[in-house]
Amino acid sequence: RPDEVEGRAVPGHWEGDLVIGKGGTSAVATLVERTSRFLILVPLTGRDSLTVTQAVIAAVGDLPATVKRSSTWDCGSEMALHRDVTATGLPVYFAHPHSPWERGSNENLNRIVREYLPTGVEITSDPTYLAAIAAEINDRPRKIHDWKKPSEVFTELLEADASTA
Structure with a gap:
């Protein structure tokens, strides 16, 4: 992935993962913007690569190009169709195997998501419910943002983009 991702100074780089529900039969995709730590919970009706790819494309489709610079995932099979996501203008990169620190923002946010969707429970695909969870987390x-909320920081990024356009 691009070197600019490491410093978090350039907005628009995302980290993605799945949070798996009871018995591995349900899941939700988590997307975290690295600069703002803004979370998008992507409802899923399955864990296969086609379902995940289509859901991720739909979730980021309306975002401006300046906040769609890259996405980094683990090496799971859910991103087997990564070229379809890349074709939308959001290049997909993969972390090295067994290197969760390469997606640290996502790993930390997944722990917070687990406060709302604990291990061992069925995860709903209700977009309204998942959006409410994401809004509460955002x-x-x-502290990293001098006590600003991720939603405020992400809004500032979008407004800065709009003012330069």
């Missing part, structure tokens, strides 16, 4: 002030 409204938690973060």
Whole structure:
């Protein structure tokens, strides 16, 4: 992935993963923007690569190009159709195997998501419910942002993009 991803200074780089529900039969995709730590929960009706790819494309489709610079995933089979995501303008990169620190923002947010969707429960694909969870998480002030909320930081990124356009 591009070197600019490492410093978190350039917005628009995302990390993605799946949070798996009870018995491995349900899941939700998590997308975290690295600069703002803004979370998008992507409802899924399955864990296969076609379902995940289509859901991710739909979730990021309306985002401006300046906040769609890259996405980094683990080496799971859910991103087997990564070229379809890349074709939409969001290049997909993969972390090295067994290297969760390469997607640290996502791993940390997944722990917070587990407060709402604990291990061993069925995960709903209700987009309204998942959006409410993401909104609550995005409204938690973060020390890293001088106690601003990820939703505020992400909005500032979008407004800065709009003012330069």
